[in-house]
Amino acid sequence: xxxxxxxxxxxxxxxxxxxxxxxxxxxxxxxxxxxxxxxxxxxxxxxxxxxxxxxxxxxxxxxxxxxxxxxxxxxxxxxxxxxxxxxxxxxxxxxxxxxxxxxxxxxxxxxxxxxxxxxxxxxxxxxxxxxxxxxxxxxxxxxxxxxxxxxxxxxxx
Amino acid sequence: xxxxxxxxxxxxxxxxxxxxxxxxxxxxxxxxxxxxxxxxxxxxxxxxxxxxxxxxxxxxxxxxxxxxxxxxxxxxxxxxxxxxxxxxxxxxxxxxxxxxxxxxxxxxxxxxxxxxxxxxxxxxxxxxxxxxxxxxxxxxxxxxxxxxxxxxxxxxx
DNA sequence: ATATTTCTGACTATATTTGACCATATAAAA
DNA sequence: TTTTATATGGTCAAATATAGTCAGAAATAT
Numbered sequence: 001x002x003x004x005x006x007x008x009x010x011x012x013x014x015x016x017x018x019x020x021x022x023x024x025x026x027x028x029x030x031x032x033x034x035x036x037x038x039x040x041x042x043x044x045x046x047x048x049x050x051x052x053x054x055x056x057x058x059x060x061x062x063x064x065x066x067x068x069x070x071x072x073x074x075x076x077x078x079x080x081x082x083x084x085x086x087x088x089x090x091x092x093x094x095x096x097x098x099x100x101x102x103x104x105x106x107x108x109x110x111x112x113x114x115x116x117x118x119x120x121x122x123x124x125x126x127x128x129x130x131x132x133x134x135x136x137x138x139x140x141x142x143x144x145x146x147x148x149x150x151x152x153x154x155x156x157x
Numbered sequence: 158x159x160x161x162x163x164x165x166x167x168x169x170x171x172x173x174x175x176x177x178x179x180x181x182x183x184x185x186x187x188x189x190x191x192x193x194x195x196x197x198x199x200x201x202x203x204x205x206x207x208x209x210x211x212x213x214x215x216x217x218x219x220x221x222x223x224x225x226x227x228x229x230x231x232x233x234x235x236x237x238x239x240x241x242x243x244x245x246x247x248x249x250x251x252x253x254x255x256x257x258x259x260x261x262x263x264x265x266x267x268x269x270x271x272x273x274x275x276x277x278x279x280x281x282x283x284x285x286x287x288x289x290x291x292x293x294x295x296x297x298x299x300x301x302x303x304x305x306x307x308x309x310x311x312x313x314x
Numbered sequence: 315a316t317a318t319t320t321c322t323g324a325c326t327a328t329a330t331t332t333g334a335c336c337a338t339a340t341a342a343a344a
Numbered sequence: 345t346t347t348t349a350t351a352t353g354g355t356c357a358a359a360t361a362t363a364g365t366c367a368g369a370a371a372t373a374t
Contacts, residue, residue, distance in 0.1 A: 218352080
């Protein structure tokens with residue numbers, strides 16, 4: 001009882017698994033023709049299965065020579081970090097919460113002070129020209145991606 | 158998976174790298190025949206890859222003995238550079254522009270690679286859950302705050 | 315019966331490639 | 345010296361090749 005999306009997921013996972021460094025390049029059109037589905041279904045699979053929560057980062061490029069780049073990051077570490085900031089609402093992060101989280105990363109020597117300060121310049125509310133509600137989601141998203149990156153870095157040591 | 162434009166870019170970069178002073182003269186027609194493309198594609202490569210954000214200036218001359226002169230901008234004093242960039246930093250910043258800018262700061266040794274990578278996690282479009290228009294202004298705002306911070310880093314100590 | 319997940323397609327966004335037409339510098343001819 | 349021919353490079357819009365978004369239909373699970 002496997003859907004097309006499940007099969008596409010397995011197919012991609014397999015390629016990632018057989019790759020040297022957990023980084024692969026594939027083409028959306030190739031996948032969609034391989035599985036006889038519309039191209040946008042590949043986006044659906046990416047969006048629902050290759051998330052930061054599941055330990056993946058995805059980048060892409062359009063036009064001639066376009067591709068999907070899928071990057072595997074270790075989920076366990078990601079999860080630990082995600083759990084730490086996810087006290088309360090899942091995706092919404094307040095300013096205070098964000099600062100506390102960064103400070104904790106400094107305490108744990110995951111970031112140095114300068115790194116924290118630089119990051120804060122982008123994360124602080126004054127850098128986000130939108131309403132309070134949106135600011136919260138932006139901070140959430142930004143921190144999640146930061147976490148994904150850091151977790152990946154740890155792995156590669 | 159490399160486009161013609163990518164190859165032309167690499168070819169030129171290599172010549173620049175092997176030059177004494179980072180200044181080279183090449184001919185548009187030579188490049189286009191070498192890579193079997195139309196001459197205007199060389200202009201495309203120049204326009205998209207040899208930008209000021211990436212640290213290049215390009216001059217040219219037409220007619221008999223014409224050429225493209227590609228200049229790798231040498232290191233400038235940190236503060237002057239930041240001020241110039243800050244002046245030139247529009248309110249609206251595209252993703253490519255942002256990345257080029259960060260890379261430039263790394264080249265100038267204003268940021269180290271890790272700092273750039275961390276910052277990119279917050280600045281990239283995937284971290285900004287809003288429409289394209291807003292993303293541009295957010296990146297502009299974030300970069301300005303980042304620059305402001307770096308420019309005053311000494312005094313803030 | 316309703317909620318959730320999956321699938322589809324029309325429309326959008328972006329990167330690259332191509333070609334027709336334009337601009338300018340130098341050399342040759344008048 | 346002025347005009348004309350030749351040799352470069354520049355611009356811009358259209359064609360092509362990818363990928364992304366979103367809303368609604370269809371299928372599946374609860």
